[in-house]
Amino acid sequence: MKIVVIGGTGLIGSKLVTKLREHGHEAVAAAPNTGVNTLTGEGLVEALKGASVVVDVSNSPSWEDAAVLNFFETSTRNLLTYEAAAGVGHHVALSVVGTNLLSESGYFRAKIAQEKLIRESSVPHSIVRATQFFEFLKGLADISVDGGKVHLPPVLFQPMAADDVASAVGKVAVGQPVDGIVEIGGPEQFRVDELVRRRLASLKDPREVIADPNARYSGAILSENTLVPGSDARLGETRYETWLTQPAAQIPSAHPKTNAA
Numbered sequence: 001m002k003i004v005v006i007g008g009t010g011l012i013g014s015k016l017v018t019k020l021r022e023h024g025h026e027a028v029a030a031a032p033n034t035g036v037n038t039l040t041g042e043g044l045v046e047a048l049k050g051a052s053v054v055v056d057v058s059n060s061p062s063w064e065d066a067a068v069l070n071f072f073e074t075s076t077r078n079l080l081t082y083e084a085a086a087g088v089g090h091h092v093a094l095s096v097v098g099t100n101l102l103s104e105s106g107y108f109r110a111k112i113a114q115e116k117l118i119r120e121s122s123v124p125h126s127i128v129r130a131t132q133f134f135e136f137l138k139g140l141a142d143i144s145v146d147g148g149k150v151h152l153p154p155v156l157f158q159p160m161a162a163d164d165v166a167s168a169v170g171k172v173a174v175g176q177p178v179d180g181i182v183e184i185g186g187p188e189q190f191r192v193d194e195l196v197r198r199r200l201a202s203l204k205d206p207r208e209v210i211a212d213p214n215a216r217y218s219g220a221i222l223s224e225n226t227l228v229p230g231s232d233a234r235l236g237e238t239r240y241e242t243w244l245t246q247p248a249a250q251i252p253s254a255h256p257k258t259n260a261a
C-alpha cells in the first residue's frame with residue numbers, strides 16, 4: 001500500500017516512514033526538502049499519485065499565532081483538495097490530547113482549525129490525538145520561561161515516547177478510517193512541573209522549575225485533567241525511566257523551532 005507521510009523527515013515522520021517500510025508498505029517521506037510543500041502545493045500531485053493513505057505529521061516552522069494558523073489552515077486545505085482529486089481513501093492527522101480545550105493558545109487554535117477542516121472534508125479520516133512527547137519536555141521548558149525560571153502548572157499529564165507515537169499512528173494509518181478521534185498516551189501519569197524538572201536535571205540544565213498554578217501552557221490555562229487522555233486511549237509501553245536510557249534521550253530537543261508561543 002502506498003502511504004504518503006507529510007512531514008516524513010520530522011521527529012515522528014521519519015520514525016513512521018521506517019516502520020511502514022519495515023511492514024512492507026511503500027512509504028513516501030514528503031517534506032520541502034524532498035520536493036513536497038503543502039503550503040504551495042508543490043510536488044503534491046506527483047507524490048499523491050496512486051496513494052491509498054496520507055498521514056500528516058507536519059508541523060509549522062513558526063509557532064507565532066498568525067503564522068501557525070496560516071500553516072495548518074493552508075496546508076490542510078491544500079492536502080485535502082489534492083487528496084480528493086487523487087482518490088486518496090484515508091487522511092490521518094496527528095493532533096494533541098485536549099486540543100479542543102486549549103483555544104486560548106494560538107498554537108492550539110491552529111490545531112483546532114486543522115481538525116475542523118479534516119472533519120468537514122469529504123475524505124475519510126482518522127485524527128490521532130497524542131499526549132506530549134518525552135522528546136518535547138525540554139521544549140516545554142523553553143516555551144515556559146518567565147524571568148529566567150521555568151513556570152509550569154502542577155497539573156497531570158501522560159507523556160509518551162516519539163517511537164510509541166509513530167507505532168500508534170502507523171497502526172491507525174493501515175487500518176480503516178474511524179471518521180473521528182483516536183487518543184494515544186503514555187503508560188504513566190506525572191505532574192507537568194515534576195517531570196520537566198527531572199528532564200532538565202537529566203540534561204544538567206540548571207534552570208529552576210517553579211510549580212505555578214497560574215502558569216500557562218503555550219498560552220492556555222490548564223485544569224487538572226486537560227492534558228490527560230480518556231480511559232479508552234491506546235497506551236504506549238515505554239516508561240519515562242526506560243526512555244531516558246535510550247540514545248534519543250541524550251539529544252536535548254528538536255523543539256521548539258522559531259517564535260514559540
Ligand SMILES: NC(=O)c1ccc[n+]([C@@H]2O[C@H](COP(=O)([O-])OP(=O)(O)OC[C@H]3O[C@@H](n4cnc5c(N)ncnc54)[C@H](OP(=O)(O)O)[C@@H]3O)[C@@H](O)[C@H]2O)c1
Binds near residue numbers: 013033131136
Ligand atoms: N510536541 C509534542 O509533544 C506533540 C504532542 C502531540 C502531537 N504533536 C503533533 O505532532 C506533529 C508532528 O510533530 P513533530 O515534532 O514530529 O514535528 P517536526 O519534527 O517539527 O517535523 C515537522 C515536519 O513537517 C515538515 N514541514 C514543515 N513545513 C512543511 C511544508 N510546508 N510542507 C510539507 N512539510 C512541511 C518538516 O519538514 P522540514 O524539516 O523539511 O521543514 C518536518 O518534516 C505536529 O503536528 C504536532 O502538533 C506534537
